[in-house]
Amino acid sequence: MSAQQQGEAIIAIRGLRTGFGDTIIHDRLDLDVYRGEVLGIVGGSGTGKSVLLRTIIGLNRQLAGTIRLFGKDPETLDFAEKRAIERRWGVLFQNGALFSSLTVAQNIEVPMREHLALSEPLMDEIAAMKIAMVGLPPDAGAKYPSELSGGMRKRAGLARALALDPEIVFLDEPTAGLDPIGAAAFDALIQELRQALGLTVFMVTHDLDSLHAICDRIAVMAEKRVIVSGDMAAMLKFDHPWVRDYFHGPRGRAALSAKVTRQV
Amino acid sequence: MPIVALISFLIGVVLAYQGATQLRQFGAEIFTVELVAISVLREIGILLTAIIIAGRSGSAFTAQIGSMKLNEEIDAMRTLALDPMEMLVVPRVLALIIALPMLGFIADMMGLFGGAVMCWIVLDITPGLYLQRLNEWVPLSHFWVGIIKAPFFALMIGLIGCYEGLQVEGSAESVGRLTTKSVVEAIFMVIVVDAVFSIYFAVIEF
Numbered sequence: 001m002s003a004q005q006q007g008e009a010i011i012a013i014r015g016l017r018t019g020f021g022d023t024i025i026h027d028r029l030d031l032d033v034y035r036g037e038v039l040g041i042v043g044g045s046g047t048g049k050s051v052l053l054r055t056i057i058g059l060n061r062q063l064a065g066t067i068r069l070f071g072k073d074p075e076t077l078d079f080a081e082k083r084a085i086e087r088r089w090g091v092l093f094q095n096g097a098l099f100s101s102l103t104v105a106q107n108i109e110v111p112m113r114e115h116l117a118l119s120e121p122l123m124d125e126i127a128a129m130k131i132a133m134v135g136l137p138p139d140a141g142a143k144y145p146s147e148l149s150g151g152m153r154k155r156a157g158l159a160r161a162l163a164l165d166p167e168i169v170f171l172d173e174p175t176a177g178l179d180p181i182g183a184a185a186f187d188a189l190i191q192e193l194r195q196a197l198g199l200t201v202f203m204v205t206h207d208l209d210s211l212h213a214i215c216d217r218i219a220v221m222a223e224k225r226v227i228v229s230g231d232m233a234a235m236l237k238f239d240h241p242w243v244r245d246y247f248h249g250p251r252g253r254a255a256l257s258a259k260v261t262r263q264v
Numbered sequence: 265m266p267i268v269a270l271i272s273f274l275i276g277v278v279l280a281y282q283g284a285t286q287l288r289q290f291g292a293e294i295f296t297v298e299l300v301a302i303s304v305l306r307e308i309g310i311l312l313t314a315i316i317i318a319g320r321s322g323s324a325f326t327a328q329i330g331s332m333k334l335n336e337e338i339d340a341m342r343t344l345a346l347d348p349m350e351m352l353v354v355p356r357v358l359a360l361i362i363a364l365p366m367l368g369f370i371a372d373m374m375g376l377f378g379g380a381v382m383c384w385i386v387l388d389i390t391p392g393l394y395l396q397r398l399n400e401w402v403p404l405s406h407f408w409v410g411i412i413k414a415p416f417f418a419l420m421i422g423l424i425g426c427y428e429g430l431q432v433e434g435s436a437e438s439v440g441r442l443t444t445k446s447v448v449e450a451i452f453m454v455i456v457v458d459a460v461f462s463i464y465f466a467v468i469e470f
Contacts, residue, residue, distance in 0.1 A: 058342075094336065097335055
């Protein structure tokens with residue numbers, strides 16, 4: 001992975017400070033995301049993992065600091081340039097955030113309708129392709145989100161995030177609320193898509209198994225910053241009370257041994 | 265729609281009955297027709313409709329948009345460069361602006377109909393006479409005074425419903441709280457706007 005780490009940083013965050021009212025959530029936060037990597041963001045509750053994700057995709061304004069996306073600072077861009085950048089990423093929210101009044105296929109077509117001028121049959125075809133790509137049965141396209149299980153909704157949300165063939169996808173706790181088998185299958189899906197499409201993945205997660213299975217690099221959030229980032233070996237060595245508890249606690253050990261067993 | 269129709273019909277009945285009882289003391293029963301027609305057309309028909317719609321559609325707007333907010337659908341829209349204002353608020357408010365005057369018209373008609381039925385039963389004023397009386401003594405301006413207010417009521421109800429929906433945060437409990445708030449505020453604002461119109465029409469003597 002070292003080759004990738006020296007590669008192009010498609011997201012570069014410097015000196016980020018965010019907060020609501022008097023509460024400061026991030027302060028002097030630095031983080032890079034390199035092309036082609038799967039980056040896992042971990043941290044205790046309330047350390048601002050989701051807020052960080054929302055700030056990068058522009059749902060939150062930072063109080064200070066810069067975020068460069070694909071080498072550009074969205075703060076300085078006009079509307080058209082911003083839209084051009086937005087086309088290059090996809091976002092999967094925690095519960096999929098599918099539009100409940102639209103079918104899965106229509107949901108996948110929303111970004112295409114908004115950003116591209118395609119004919120209806122072509123959009124239907126692309127939607128069907130994306131549905132197959134995320135491992136949903138073909139009849140899922142005509143269903144409404146309320147008719148799907150949690151895991152299927154996440155897959156459908158991922159299909160929508162991939163609608164415009166993005167370079168980077170943001171995943172907010174993709175395996176939360178899934179049973180262990182579903183979670184492992186989702187991890188495998190992300191791994192597969194990343195290899196097939198050359199995606200960069202920015203993933204907020206709590207799932208130690210996911211971290212072991214698919215993340216190239218892990219960034220730990222604590223004390224309003226990213227206190228350490230690196231691969232799993234670096235995490236296991238890092239000396240900080242929270243990091244040690246997280247990766248060396250009973251669940252951490254179980255996930256680690258599961259990984260070792262898998263490799264054997 | 266059936267609720268609006270039924271309630272206005274009943275209000276027409278009640279007004280006619282009350283009017284008849286009171287006016288009979290002065291031997292002025294025949295003015296019951298004017299009493300019913302003017303109060304229904306100018307005020308009650310449209311006001312009742314607006315209050316029912318605030319309870320029915322205003323609350324629905326808040327609940328729908330609120331649950332979309334909870335489900336992060338609104339955030340998803342923003343990331344897809346869709347404007348929630350344009351996608352969610354404008355169509356709902358416009359729909360209400362179109363629908364409320366129509367419902368108000370139905371309410372007016374049903375209110376007059378209820379009045380006619382009661383006049384016939386209690387006062388022996390035949391529907392023919394009732395209509396004739398309406399024609400002669402109740403100018404169309406009363407109808408317009410009522411109906412012109414409908415789009416303004418609709419705007420209030422729609423905007424409040426959507427605004428409160430967008431304020432939802434956190435949990436399902438917040439949806440419930442803001443739905444209640446939206447109905448209360450909408451009804452309050454409808455009555456305030458109605459009062460403002462009353463003063464305005466009184467000043468211009470319309």
